[in-house]
Amino acid sequence: MTDTTAFDWRSFLLRWSGEWADSLPDDEARGEDEAAWQARWLGFPPASEARIAAMEERLGRRMPPSYREFLKVTDGWRHAGGFVWLLAGTEGARWHDNESGLADLFEEYLEEDAGPEERREADLWRRGLQLDVESDITHVLMDPEDVDEDGEWAVYTWASWRASPPERHENFLEFMQDMYREFHSLRARPSDNEPTFANxxxxxxxxxxxxxxxxxxxxxxxxxxxxxxxxxxxxxxxxxxxxxxxxxxxxxxxxxxxxxxxxxxx
CATH class of the missing domain: 1.25.40 (Serine Threonine Protein Phosphatase 5, Tetratricopeptide repeat)
Structure with a gap:
């Protein structure tokens, strides 16, 4: 098991940011990403302990360790993989509370003899903490009821266009590592106008x-x-x-x- 509290978030995120910046064509209109490209940093200023505590008071729950450590380095993140354009920090995270109506949709397709585990999965859309702020119809939810012995919450991602069940990540750290691999995978075969992705x-x-x-x-x-x-x-x-x-x-x-x-x- 990975010790999520000992993970070097800053080095990991700096490497990711630098590789992202180098992968962009020189003539691309970067728009809102111009400042991030120039700074070679996809993150934001770090969140103070007081800011994290205020978030936890607002949500009524202490955040899991790996997400807390992430927030101490950057209060949010741009381009988590290829389909989540903005990931929540202390202000953007919120209870999903079936905002998407997906709890009803998933429950509609449950069999009559569906067990407690299947019903619990459908209920994720009511109890989950939503981390996606801007995305390509891609949901990122942390589950406060899917918790391991270290207090880490599982992270679930789902997009309707993938035509597959929600994907489970053991914790926030594993989710971000998967998104880093997704970023690499999408850049591995650049189009004609993109620079060779080598680092x-x-x-x-x-x-x-x-x-x-x-x-x-x-x-x-x-x-x-x-x-x-x-x-x-x-x-x-x-x-x-x-x-x-x-x-x-x-x-x-x-x-x-x-x-x-x-x-x-x-």
Whole structure:
């Protein structure tokens, strides 16, 4: 289990911000993001303890540890992944209270014999703390009833256009790490007018893919597959195709695509 209170939020968010700034075309009209691009910082000034305490008094609950530590570094965040344009800080977070009407929608599709867990999932839209402020119809809710032994609340994300159930993240830290990987994955294959997306993170992951290929050939396919799956989550080229080749050799056929295999000279 990750010690969320010991995580170095500032270094992580500075790296993310710098990579985001470098990924933008020079001639792009950045609009509201101009200041963030110039500062190379997607965040805001940090929230004071008094400001966090006032938020908790307003909401009637103490915030989970990883979200509290995040707020001490930045009171909100721009571009959390590709579809949440503004993530709430101390003022923007609010109880969702079925504002979207999704509790009714999810309950409508419950079977008559649905169990307590399924009904609890549908009720998320009444009890969840909403963190998305501006997004592409993407909801981000922290669940005050899905709490681990460290006091961390699970985070759920859902968008109707994905046609899939809400995605659960163990805590706010894991959610932000997933959004960082999503940012990488979306930038990994730039369009014609975008700069090549290359930085210390991508170079390290590409080296990891090459080493994983060699490890697989040496017979250490378990270790290779773990490394390839990590690189695939960041959208690194060849990681998915190489991983699928290993899975096919293991007899797995479901959702195996061999991405890039026919153009691989080796």
């Amino acid at each position: 210390d993170t991508t170079r390290k992951l590409d080296e990891q893919v090459e080493e994983a290929k060699l490890e697989a050939l040496r017979g250490s396919w378990e270790e290779a597959l773990r490394a390839l799956d990590e690189a695939k989550a960041y959208g690194r080229p060849r990681a998915g195709g190489l991983g699928d080749q290993i899975r096919r050799l293991l007899g797995e056929t479901y959702m195996v695509y061999f991405d890039g295999l026919v153009t691989e000279p080796r």
